[in-house]
Amino acid sequence: MFKNLTKCFSMIIKNISNKGRITKKNIEKTLRKVRIALLEADVPLLIIKKLIKKIKKKCIGKKINNSLTPGQEFIKIVEKEIISIIGNNNYKIKFKKKKLSIFLIIGLQGSGKTTSIGKLAKLFQEKYKKKILLVSTDIYRSSAIEQLKVISKQIKIDFFNSNNKQKPIDISIQSIQYAKKKKYDVLLIDTAGRMHIDKKLMNEIKNVHKIIKPLETIFVIDSMIGQDSINIINKFNKLLKITSIFLTKIDSNTRCGVVLSIKYLTNIPIAFLGNGEKFHHIKEFKSKKIASKILGMQDTISLIKSIKKKIDKKYLEELKTKIKKKNEFDLNDFLKQIIQMKKLGGIKNILSKLPMNNNFKKNILLQINDNMFIKIQAIIKSMTMNERKNPKIIKYSRKKRISLGSGTSIQDINKILKQFELMKKMMKKVQNVGVINIFKNIKNIMS
Numbered sequence: 001m002f003k004n005l006t007k008c009f010s011m012i013i014k015n016i017s018n019k020g021r022i023t024k025k026n027i028e029k030t031l032r033k034v035r036i037a038l039l040e041a042d043v044p045l046l047i048i049k050k051l052i053k054k055i056k057k058k059c060i061g062k063k064i065n066n067s068l069t070p071g072q073e074f075i076k077i078v079e080k081e082i083i084s085i086i087g088n089n090n091y092k093i094k095f096k097k098k099k100l101s102i103f104l105i106i107g108l109q110g111s112g113k114t115t116s117i118g119k120l121a122k123l124f125q126e127k128y129k130k131k132i133l134l135v136s137t138d139i140y141r142s143s144a145i146e147q148l149k150v151i152s153k154q155i156k157i158d159f160f161n162s163n164n165k166q167k168p169i170d171i172s173i174q175s176i177q178y179a180k181k182k183k184y185d186v187l188l189i190d191t192a193g194r195m196h197i198d199k200k201l202m203n204e205i206k207n208v209h210k211i212i213k214p215l216e217t218i219f220v221i222d223s224m225i226g227q228d229s230i231n232i233i234n235k236f237n238k239l240l241k242i243t244s245i246f247l248t249k250i251d252s253n254t255r256c257g258v259v260l261s262i263k264y265l266t267n268i269p270i271a272f273l274g275n276g277e278k279f280h281h282i283k284e285f286k287s288k289k290i291a292s293k294i295l296g297m298q299d300t301i302s303l304i305k306s307i308k309k310k311i312d313k314k315y316l317e318e319l320k321t322k323i324k325k326k327n328e329f330d331l332n333d334f335l336k337q338i339i340q341m342k343k344l345g346g347i348k349n350i351l352s353k354l355p356m357n358n359n360f361k362k363n364i365l366l367q368i369n370d371n372m373f374i375k376i377q378a379i380i381k382s383m384t385m386n387e388r389k390n391p392k393i394i395k396y397s398r399k400k401r402i403s404l405g406s407g408t409s410i411q412d413i414n415k416i417l418k419q420f421e422l423m424k425k426m427m428k429k430v431q432n433v434g435v436i437n438i439f440k441n442i443k444n445i446m447s
Contacts, residue, residue: 005294008037009078016074027059030074042226042257047085047264054081082291087263090286091244091271094215095130100179101186102212105246106205106236107220109193112248114144116220116274117190118151119282120246123272125157130185135160135175137168137208138192148190155279158184168192168204172212189214196235209240218271220246229258230265237268244271247285251275259290329424331388335380338373375408376416382406391417 012033016026031052038048058077095101103120107113117134124130134152138144145162152159160175172189179187191208194201209217219242221229236242245262250273263269270285380388382405387394394402394417399410406413 005037005041008033008040009294012037024060027056027074031056034078038257038260041260043260044227044257044265047261051081051085054084079288079291082260082294083287085264086260086287086290087269088287091269091284093124093128093271093284095128095185096215100176100184101130101216102176102214103186103188103216103218104191104209104212104214105188105218105220106191106240106242107193107246108195108222108232109141111193111220111222112274113193113220114138114147114151114190115277115279116246116248116272116282117148117188118155118279119274120218120272121152121157121186121188122155122279123282123284124186125155131183132157132186132188133160133175133179133182133184134158134188134190135171136162136190137171138190139164139166139168139171140192144190144192151279169208169211172208176212196232202236202239206239216243217241218244218246219268220248223247223250223258226258227261230261233262233266233268237266242268244269246272246274248274251281260294328389331380331383331391331420332385334420334423335377335388338377341373375406375412378406379408379413379416391420 012030015033016030034055035048035052038051039045055077058081059074105113105117105120114136121132121134125132134148134157136145136148138148139162142164145164149159149161160178162171162175168191175187175189189212191205192201194205196202217240219233219236221233223229225232233242233245245266245268247259247262247270250259259270273283273285275281275283379402382402383394387398387402394413396410399413402408402413403410
């Protein structure tokens with residue numbers, strides 16, 4: 001669903017990542033591209049204007065975090081603003097303690113409502129360990145009751161029998177009485193699909209809702225409907241209080257503007273996403289995951305967060321000052337970088353999350369072994385402070401001593417000293433002393 005928007009954002013982020021800093025000129029150019037990408041994704045203009053305004057305000061004059069590059073800082077800002085639009089507080093499923101929790105499932109005909117009930121039942125049973133009962137009140141579609149009965153058998157969940165001669169309200173009341181008697185935790189009530197312009201059916205569902213007083217009223221809607229869904233949801237919500245949205249068919253090639261606009265325009269949270277035909281194809285909606293998926297930067301965002309939490313900011317400041325003053329980059333700095341990498345789970349973990357060509361990444365990961373950094377650490381720690389500051393004095397006799405002290409060969413020491421010289425040359429060229437830039441340099445010299 002997010003394929004096209006993700007592709008657009010990946011290109012936008014790649015372009016700004018090549019800039020040395022965020023300026024008014026390059027951010028305005030970037031935001032024009034963001035605006036076009038969002039319009040193509042069917043995001044309403046009202047939301048686009050709000051989003052662009054907030055991003056622009058936060059970007060211009062922004063002091064870049066020392067551990068990040070302008071591109072990464074931009075990702076962080078955009079991610080935060082997208083989350084604020086789609087809903088920062090993730091929906092949490094509520095169940096009554098030691099009492100029956102009634103879920104009323106409503107929606108348009110053909111939205112995938114009955115299949116979605118099967119998905120919800122399976123999720124509630126497997127993840128939340130609830131005893132579930134299913135019932136259908138759809139007396140208008142001849143095969144509707146039988147369809148849910150078949151689904152209940154497939155997912156091995158109990159079904160309350162009903163028939164087309166009964167009234168929806170009677171089926172609802174009887175199923176509630178039965179569920180309470182048999183001590184079920186959850187009752188999922190399927191309803192007939194209806195249009196918001198059908199007054200008779202809308203009054204019927206309103207009365208059912210009023211009498212049974214469900215804990216949750218979940219509105220199931222097809223994501224392919226697009227922005228028309230906002231009007232439909234609001235019409236239903238005027239008659240009966242909708243607590244959450246189940247968005248189906250998000251695995252289709254449809255534009256994703258509806259995901260970005262439902263919460264903002266209806267004030268109703270998206271709770272579930274249907275991403276396939278199978279009953280396990282259901283996801284609980286998480287705004288942060290959706291935002292990072294839209295940006296196509298799930299791994300990079302998680303790496304940025306790890307850097308903020310785990311990297312020694314004092315060391316980064318020292319390194320930045322050192323490079324600015326044209327001071328020599330020594331083996332102590334090299335050792336400190338290896339320690340920082342270990343904090344982030346090792347070089348393989350870092351490289352797997354960096355944006356780069358997939359084939360290139362695969363080849364690099366095959367070549368690099370985290371054990372090689374243990375060897376480097378052992379060699380540097382076997383050196384004197386003078387040797388670490390002045391590697392040029394390390395001749396054969398010193399190499400022999402370091403070799404014995406670290407349990408490595410002279411060939412290993414020669415290799416590391418050569419890699420260090422390459423690293424030193426690269427550090428002189430680094431414009432932005434971001435941690436990810438440093439890791440990219442280490443990746444280059446190791447390969």
